[in-house]
Amino acid sequence: xxxxxxxxxxxxxxxxxxxxxxxxxxxxxxxxxxxxxxxxxxxxxxxxxxxxxxxxxxxxxxxxxxxxxxxxxxxxxxxxxxxxxxxxxxxxxxxxxxxxxxxxxxxxxxxxxxxxxxxxxxxxxxxxxxxxxxxxx
Amino acid sequence: xxxxxxxxxxxxxxxxxxxxxxxxxxxxxxxxxxxxxxxxxxxxxxxxxxxxxxxxxxxxxxxxxxxxxxxxxxxxxxxxxxxxxxxxxxxxxxxxxxxxxxxxxxxxxxxxxxxxxxxxxxxxxxx
Numbered sequence: 001x002x003x004x005x006x007x008x009x010x011x012x013x014x015x016x017x018x019x020x021x022x023x024x025x026x027x028x029x030x031x032x033x034x035x036x037x038x039x040x041x042x043x044x045x046x047x048x049x050x051x052x053x054x055x056x057x058x059x060x061x062x063x064x065x066x067x068x069x070x071x072x073x074x075x076x077x078x079x080x081x082x083x084x085x086x087x088x089x090x091x092x093x094x095x096x097x098x099x100x101x102x103x104x105x106x107x108x109x110x111x112x113x114x115x116x117x118x119x120x121x122x123x124x125x126x127x128x129x130x131x132x133x134x135x136x137x
Numbered sequence: 138x139x140x141x142x143x144x145x146x147x148x149x150x151x152x153x154x155x156x157x158x159x160x161x162x163x164x165x166x167x168x169x170x171x172x173x174x175x176x177x178x179x180x181x182x183x184x185x186x187x188x189x190x191x192x193x194x195x196x197x198x199x200x201x202x203x204x205x206x207x208x209x210x211x212x213x214x215x216x217x218x219x220x221x222x223x224x225x226x227x228x229x230x231x232x233x234x235x236x237x238x239x240x241x242x243x244x245x246x247x248x249x250x251x252x253x254x255x256x257x258x259x260x261x262x263x264x
Binding site for chain 1: 165169172175178179186187190193213214221253256257259260
């Protein structure tokens with residue numbers, strides 16, 4: 001069977017490099033990036049579960065890693081990524097029903113995804129941080 | 138216009154990729170499960186942040202908590218697998234690389250899912 005080769009001579013339809021960035025395009029890209037980040041972020045959850053299951057010593061080590069400044073920054077980022085992907089998923093569920101495709105609604109849903117994810121992540125960490133002793137040494 | 142599809146093909150409705158709408162549907166079903174999972178994960182994080190190991194064991198000793206955790210881990214692993222599959226298929230066009238990456242994707246997600254499940258069960262049974 002002949003192998004199909006994409007020819008460099010063929011015209012390419014205009015895409016990323018042609019269009020001015022607009023919010024639903026950025027949220028679509030963010031949805032994919034956060035999905036991939038969550039994919040590898042699960043390694044941290046596996047690390048924590050396995051450490052807890054392995055006993056006191058490894059659990060203490062995992063908590064030290066998670067509680068360090070880089071650890072907390074990564075966890076904050078993962079929290080935001082998970083929440084952003086979840087809100088993006090809800091946006092897609094709304095579109096799956098066939099509604100919300102007019103431009104004002106598309107823009108509203110897209111802005112809600114980014115603003116909502118930042119607000120929810122901040123609120124969540126405001127709740128968790130006291131338990132971690134982040135703000136009281 | 139002539140329809141070249143066989144009656145069997147029409148009834149099966151699987152299309153040229155041979156898996157019909159299964160992928161789309163599985164992505165949505167696991168996505169709904171993941172919404173519940175995120176709520177559960179947030180509740181867990183709030184409950185266990187800064188707590189000693191005894192509290193973590195106590196939390197997972199409940200069959201309901203451990204059962205839900207296992208269910209969510211499996212749903213998330215499957216969602217990860219089919220999600221990363223789409224990313225690979227979109228960007229990797231060489232047949233060899235694509236096959237290897239799809240294989241690694243399956244192994245990664247299976248490992249993440251099953252190792253988490255064993256850890257959760259060990260905590261549940263009393264490590």
